[in-house]
Amino acid sequence: MRHSRVAYPLTWRVMDVFERLAAAVWPSSFQRGLPYLMLLPAVVLVGLLVLGLIQIGDSSLRTLDTSTFMMSENYTLANYQRALSEKFFATVAGRSLMGAVIVTVITLIFAFPYAYLMVRTPSSALRKFLLVALFLPFFIGQVVRAYGWLIILGNQGMVNEALGLVGVPPMRLLYNYPAVLFGLVQYMLPFAVLMLAPALTAIPAELESAASSLGAGWVRTFRHIVLPLARPGLVGAGLVVVTLSLTDFAIPAILGGGSQDFIANAIYDQFFRTSDQGLGATLSLLLVAVGSILVGVVFMLFGAGTLAMGDERK
Amino acid sequence: MGIVSTDLHKAGAIAVSVKDVGMVFGDVHAVRSASFDLPKGKFLTILGPSGSGKTTLLRMIAGFDNPTSGEIFINGQPVSAVPPHRRAIGMVFQKLALFPHMTAAENVAFPLKMRRHDARTIGEKVERYLELVRLGGYGGRRINELSGGQQQRVAIARALVFEPDLLLLDEPLAALDRKLREEMQLEFRRIQKELGVTTINVTHDQREALVVSDEVIVMDGGEIQQKAQPVHTYRSPANAFVANFIGVTNFIDGKVSAISGSTVSVESNGQLLSGVTAADGAPLVPGTACSGAVRAEQIRIASARAGLEGLETIVEGQVADSIFEGERIVYEVTVPVLGGAILRVFNHDPVSHLQFGPGENVRLGWNAKDMHVFKK
Incomplete structure (x- = not known):
């Protein structure tokens, strides 16, 4: 036994501990969901961009009232025409x-x-x-x-x-x-x-x-x-x-x-x-x-x- | 000009002449003073281990590298100043180097297009050469739609279609599995004979060298070790390297005790063995350290009491291991009288169904003319 302890490097034992921890936090039955989870940050970022795009799309359909400096309430295509x-x-x-x-x-x-x-x-x-x-x-x-x-x-x-x-x-x-x-x-x-x-x-x-x-x-x-x-x-x-x-x-x-x-x-x-x-x-x-x-x-x-x-x- | 034409006339039979060619990369001598002549229509194989300088020599003939010393003549003309695309040399590359964005037919047509042949000639020739390599009807395929063997054939057709003076093969068969490789070796041989094109093949496969070539050059450490016909190379190796590189050879170390003509007496561990001097080898005198080389298939093995009639050298030994390889049995036999040397012996006798087991006492015998003695 002592022999095998010596042959087993410290870094491996540390990794074993990490693996056991990971197994406790994220059981192997969840494993198949892992790739999707890793995709999440990218999806959130792109989602935010899309939200911004919708916001911009909304603004583009309103004209500026130069007397009040307020955006119009009604949608119009006037900006596109301009x-x-x-x-x-x-x-x-x-x-x-x-x-x-x-x-x-x-x-x-x-x-x-x-x-x-x-x-x-x-x-x-x-x-x-x-x-x-x-x-x-x-x-x-x-x-x-x-x-x-x-x-x-x-x-x-x-x-x-x-x-x-x-x-x-x-x-x-x-x-x-x-x-x-x-x-x-x-x-x-x-x-x-x-x-x-x-x-x-x-x-x-x-x-x-x-x-x-x-x-x-x-x-x-x-x-x-x-x-x-x-x-x-x-x-x-x-x-x-x-x-x-x-x-x-x-x-x-x-x-x-x-x-x-x-x-x-x-x-x-x-x-x-x-x-x-x-x-x-x-x-x-x-x-x-x-x-x-x-x-x-x-x-x-x-x-x-x-x-x-x-x-x-x- | 008159001198040139008479030179050409005289050199007519020699396709390639390599004279004292050397190549130095930094402080590494890749090739040292290599010289040989290759007559027209012959198939030459340059055989050697990796790092022996064989590919460097081929690349210099192709024109991709320029020799640091010496000169190469093709059809009697020095070619140092001629770039590769102006040398009429077809080359099949190690990884084939087929153009992936072209079909098989477009690949074969490429050298003709570069030589500005007209479309009709190109079409006819491409078809004829695809036919020659037995790929008729495959012209329209893309390269990645062809099998390994078919790609080989396209590469051969592409290298030959413009009727080059010389065909160079840079280990194109190395990556194939054994069966396909042996099939392609014969195919190379057939096509080369059919067209009569002078060919230089580079390989580390000794079997390929023996099967396909008219002549074999064995290289090691950047130097040519031997240039001879395959049978001669195999039967009369010039030195211990060649004997060891081609075939399975046993070396028995000793000292020359007497020489008369080509017969040498070698003293090894108190035993006197007779052999012959190597045909193209370094000269021997009594007292020089030497080694006697006997090929594994030239040693007969028999049971301890058998006679082994007709064999000149007979020693007794004990089987250390016997390996069944199908068509032959390989024995490793310990021979106490030769200082416990282990000799490898092939037994090709399919009739007797006889096999010696480990530990069995046996007798080994061989003929004096089959032991080649080299200076150490």
């Missing part, structure tokens, strides 16, 4: 959608080689460097980073000073559409790389060797093998980047300087500047609708399996 007919909102929506698409395309083009190099490099030092460089921006908040760009791109900023040294007069690099897009691309790049890397890891390097032994140079190996097999990753990364840029607030606000508002900025203005909760809620719902339709269309075109969900593709 949102869809006023030229200002069409401009903002167009700018956001166009911006999201341009940012997505540029981000994917930049992210692909980065992710590819990170996955395929034989040097673990380079891989670590690329990973750290990727995660570093996450430690710096989006707002702080946008202010950083103000310092770099401002009229007296580093770029203009450097240009001044070679005799180029100061240029206005901020508060325009390209500046916003630039800031967004820089912000989205890590997300896209992180979504692409697993998809590229899933492509065996042997396939590329095989393609080259079968007569394909690297351009055609890329076109016929890597690109089609990376499609799930590209679609997933594209979706994330499109939705994040479409709904972004800080970058258009700071780098656009109020002249390049995206939908989120317009919503903010309605809620906190004009205090028109109804119109703000309407714009929010429309944004959710546009985003959902976009995701829905992508899923219909490529299948939900593109996000590596389900195993229709082995």
Whole structure:
């Protein structure tokens, strides 16, 4: 007996105690309910979101009385009519959608080689460097980073000073559409790389060797093998980047300087500047609708399996 | 240019020539000064344990790695500066590397598309090669709808459809179960003979090497140990490594006491045993430490009083273990006169139904020409 006590480590005995405790608190007949219980927090969180959405839906159907600053009692579609007919909102929506698409395309083009190099490099030092460089921006908040760009791109900023040294007069690099897009691309790049890397890891390097032994140079190996097999990753990364840029607030606000508002900025203005909760809620719902339709269309075109969900593709 | 063409003419019969090729990764010599010539149409197997450098050698021939020293010639032309996609080499990879997003036919068509053949030729050739690997009618299947053996066949068809100068096989059979593997070995052999394509196969499976090849190169520690025809490799191993790696071999350690011609007398624990010098082995002189190698199936086992007529070396021993393997019985026999050495003996005699049990006294006998003596 003493022998077996010695062979039985302390940590195992501690775990035994825990297991006995767990058995007392949660008898094995309840075991089958455990997975559902673990699902509960997520269900509660999503439920709260739905509740909020109902609240917003309610507000969107009431107009603001500008004399009393009270919401109307009766339901009306006036807010929707305003949102869809006023030229200002069409401009903002167009700018956001166009911006999201341009940012997505540029981000994917930049992210692909980065992710590819990170996955395929034989040097673990380079891989670590690329990973750290990727995660570093996450430690710096989006707002702080946008202010950083103000310092770099401002009229007296580093770029203009450097240009001044070679005799180029100061240029206005901020508060325009390209500046916003630039800031967004820089912000989205890590997300896209992180979504692409697993998809590229899933492509065996042997396939590329095989393609080259079968007569394909690297351009055609890329076109016929890597690109089609990376499609799930590209679609997933594209979706994330499109939705994040479409709904972004800080970058258009700071780098656009109020002249390049995206939908989120317009919503903010309605809620906190004009205090028109109804119109703000309407714009929010429309944004959710546009985003959902976009995701829905992508899923219909490529299948939900593109996000590596389900195993229709082995 | 004139020189090149005469060179080509002279080298016409040699498909691949490897000259003093070495490969160093960091401070590891994966391949050391390997040299061999492979005539056109031959099936060569490079056999060796993992880490012996056989795959590195194959990858250098394919062009995925460049040798750090030496040169490889294909059809008489040096190929160091030629990237893989410009070498006309078909390769079947260890994990097959079939393209999962294409059908079987699209996989086979890939090398032809890359060579810009027209659609009609591609269609015809794909069909012909799928037919050749007995997959007619399976062209439309996706890769994951095919069984392991069928995937093997698609990979072979894809590697051959563009009529490459050379076919490389990088242990593609390693993952298959034994029955399918043996079936595919014969299939490789059949297809290779049918097309007459020069083939280099890499494997650690000695049986595969013996079954499929015209020539076998045995590698160990990055060095070529022996290059010979399978029968020669098996019957006259060049050194103890080869003798041990192929087949089941007993080693009896001792000292050379006398040599005359190819006959060697080995003194082991006071016993004199006669053997022969290894055909391609290191030279022996009296007094050198050596070991005599006898294959398990070349030792006859008989009861203690039996004669064992005609066998030159006879020792007495005691059965330590007997293992029934179906078509043969494997004995482990302790031999006191050889210092208690345990010899392994195969008995393939299906007629007598005789089996010795543990503890039984037996006699072992073998011929002098079946004991190969290697320098230690």
